[in-house]
Amino acid sequence: MTILLELDGLTKAYPGVVANSDVSFKIRAGGVHALLGENGAGKSTLVKTIYGLVKPDRGTMTLKGARYAPVEPRAARASGVAMVFQHFSLFEALSVAENVALGMENPPKLRDLAARIRDVSEEYGLPLDPDRRVGDLSAGERQRVEIIRCLLQDPSLLIMDEPTSVLTPQEVEILFATLRKLSSEGTSILYISHKLEEIRALCDAATILRGGKVVGETDPRQATAAELAEQMVGTKLTAPKAAGGKAGETVLQVNALSMPPASQFGTPLRDVNLTVRAGEVLGIGGVAGNGQDELLAALSGERLTARGAVTLNGADMSRLAPTARRAAGLLTGPEERLGHAAVPDMTLIENAALTGAARKGMLSNGFLNWSKARIFADEIIEKFDVRTPSAQVAARSLSGGNLQKFVIGREVLQDPRVLVVNQPTWGVDALAASAIRQALLDLAGQGAAIVVISQDLDELLEISDRFAALNGGRLGEIVPTNTLTMEKIGLMLGGAHDMEVAHV
Template identity: 75%
Template structure:
């Protein structure tokens, strides 16, 4: 049998970095093939070459035996290669069908298209109503729009970039069901991920990349996750360590926190209540867009609320701004590193002043002590192993993982009473993620209260004492994290979004 796609010696270099170095592998028809690697291993560049977004410097590709050199994505789509990106390109103010039509070369009449969308969505078990506004859809539903957009082209090879990072466990199940069905019909799937258990469940073959080179291939079902992790990272990873302890007094108490979002596509917070004690890590799980940003803003002081809704050590802080809360010991690290947690064009020294001015005394009667600020930036860089030439470098010049270590380190070194972090390891490579988790655990060990908001459920189970779920702006009651199963967590997260809607829609 000839391979569907055969890749030989693909090489792509950017100034200063070889993104792909002599990568070869083959995908068989109907195969679910995993492309596994850390951030920066070269997965994205590789699939961009397959999808015609980037031209290889060297190497050849063959599709069904014929030479394949897509000059642009349109050529790739014409040849039967489709791709679902990690970041969706959808217009929130348009309906599902309108969004799908925008991506087509030659869209059919709206009514026919709606019918085709319904047909495809039923065939593959992807519940979706073509008339709904994309702005109203959950992340999982938006992904379905992208998938259906691809399936309407009847692809031979479907590339999926980190598809499960935005899904609840139940939604992941639905997706896997669809992918298995596609595979059974002969469509090959190139599945990019760094989640090992997922790959073991779904994939028939795996190619593992590290630093742009292919370092191995395996049949995921026949090897352990630890084996794949070692290939991927190049060393064995340590699990975060922590001692058992009794939580202390309540440090942060939130009750009846309701916030109306400023933008029409934001999520309102509804009657959020939580408390977190000294020495404790509270994990808040949930799919992105369920109120995480709004919750962080309310806790950081960017959104002001009634004074009594948030109390820190019994003191009402709801009406205080960010700096007043910092002075009292409530620190935050938002999800968006560039532009929110740090100013992209400012140096690391300047970014140290952003949040640490008050607790670290980086100014004297309004005048910034740049020497002291630089010293603090250097301390963060040294203590948190931030790889950078020095504190004078602009924040945007750092890789995601390094900047995240810097941002988290900046807050931790201010010795917070309560630290709130949102998506602390999103887009961060495995070793940096492990270091960040360990730092958060150490902080709790030292008597601080830590709230971790994350989409990564494995991460939350690993480091939290108690777990609660944020779903459509509501926070569930907390449960001890130890012993929680994925099934239970999935139900806490609200299960699969809008399955009931689809049941109604299908009848109508």
Template identity: 50%
Template structure:
């Protein structure tokens, strides 16, 4: 495909017939697109459509099998990220490229092609992060940070490079509505100064609000181009998935007894940058979904660890599951009481990257007949994994592929499907649809609602406020290690929750 532009200024970027194949899948199939200077261009598609592969080709992480890249009118071969950055291409990855054993400042310093002294760089980090409304502590250890805080590091690190083209993969997934608008202001300012933006997001209202143009991918191919401002979220979703968007079916559930109770939980953290939990009180009943909203780093990680059993509690009378005190019980013992758990960090905690999907099914599903008389029963494991792949439409090369080979959204579908298939009595879910496309998000949300109908007590911790409003019966906000009182979902709004999360409104609600 050849592109022509009316004025003499060349396109910032032209991709022509880019293809990339793997043993079991053709990730990109003759993809072509064009991006002008100062244009905010969306890349739309389901999980597994080929978006991440295409962006990694552009950033020099992987090489295409076929096709060409034109940068400012000149054909280039981008063999590595260093060359991409030299051209002026920056990328914020959905899965972070950070070293957990280093500080924020050290992580950023390692990525800078123009070397600063650490003192100079610290000043730049503080100034840049404050300017963009994404405050970070340069001296903080990366391993102590939540997913949302790590994303801030990625964004600031990339902006320090002053890119001509910025690739943003799900940049608002852990931001409040107010913070999203601040980021959008920054993006528009960058675009007005001539920086091109390639924007990947499953939040279609964001695409419509922000982007000038869009390329739609499906199964590795370009299936259309659109001006998002002339489309509705519904028509964009139809372009992405090739059919009507699933509609959430929510019916009243019969509320049962409390299945999860937290009674005055106080928890200090050994992490000097962690958040102390203060007098946490919470009750989740059978047949009920309780949602917890909050900006990353306000105690979500510590609360999840206390509930899942990763952090043990000395006071055994603080946390109850199914009427049993569990403060000193291990994660395995809590699972025996009916707890299932979807962590926010899918690679490393939700799944072992180098193990197959079948082996990852065994990690938490061992009680489902997968181990018999001390022996692993492979046929049962295979059947269980295949059932998850089919029911949750996990796009992959089969049960034997590694977890790391899946796109983020497809791995999330597999992990959520695994835990749901274990027939929980209590379900703890952190960031259930982070980085998941709109169609798959609806499937996951409907699955949680179906669990609720079956009498399961579900606690959802999410920064997707629309998601919480859609599925929760009651909501609370966590800020500075404290929980607000519960409020029925129909008595609040996304804007109010966003203000509470950011500390611009009182935490306690009547």
């Protein structure tokens, strides 16, 4: 067995937390190696160390038999280490090809690069137009830019941090085919995911981290998902339970909502109609880029719509700005947690005030009461088990899953009448994901109307009372979740509106 990379005693501390503590393991050449652990276990810190973004306090790395200590990502890339991040590091105003060029030491002419991007994207089944502006791409498409950027470097180690959370099941299959192909060509993959079934299907080795330490090494193909999860978190998992209350009167109504796209490449909303009653969870599924962001923007007030298109308890919200909608009880949590849901350089206290000021009574005479903001931030941290040394830290210092818990907790704890969330458990570990789903169900149990937009079908089936698919900006038929079969969902996601499943 040839070893590509050996980690020996890697340790990294941040103020108040030891993110990696004496971490040692080996990655086989051509191996697909999983890195498992709950939110904040230290996975991202470890891969950032391997990619030259974090300098370890102690410990060494050996790559292809030689001492390896990259001082920056450029050095890591020069040694054949590439990484696809959980948060994309792309410039929105630039095209796909320009973004890829920026990551290269000696970029070829843009036209030649565009041709190479087309080739690689076709070879690996990751369709992408090199001339499109990144700002107009969906999350799934942005990830393809990152993956193709890596593949152009011909890496010997490809690190992937939560690569499938923005992908549809079909896209996941394509990605796995790509990764298997790379592995058979001798490329090693270091793979971080909270989706344990995927790990079992893809990976041939796994290292489990808890509290920054290695707590286990296992062959994931030989373990059940439940065993892996229990090793990660040290406790047993339970499925969320609905309170089982009856749905009440209609709270949120969307009437013939049509909206032109925000940009040339966005998705227009076309005649979207829906109602959500008190105590009910409506699940909206669909492939990224089919109008999810636009629907959220129309509901949050970031985009204004025609009069009467969005009503809350019969009152027209359509022309109200986000703050006024929040004050009325219509709350939203967008998909992109860094930059959209939270401001990266602001503290958690400031971020808590950002959307919580009105409903949590933090404002008086136009001034913000910071001690109330701090109390609210602390409440979110406590109730949603956000792992952080304090509320004073910048949002960007939180691990991805912990920030997600924070932004969802911030909305849930404002006692919304309507809560609309997009991808609520993106990057969240199994235990925390079930806690977030439970919190949404509890909120419904207290009489709120909930809309969950998600690409995670299992999630939608688990928590929604009714389900509809968004396709090309059109919302299909809304059906009770308990009448759904996978076959029917497949048709709905494909945009087969009001169609019966063909019986042959």
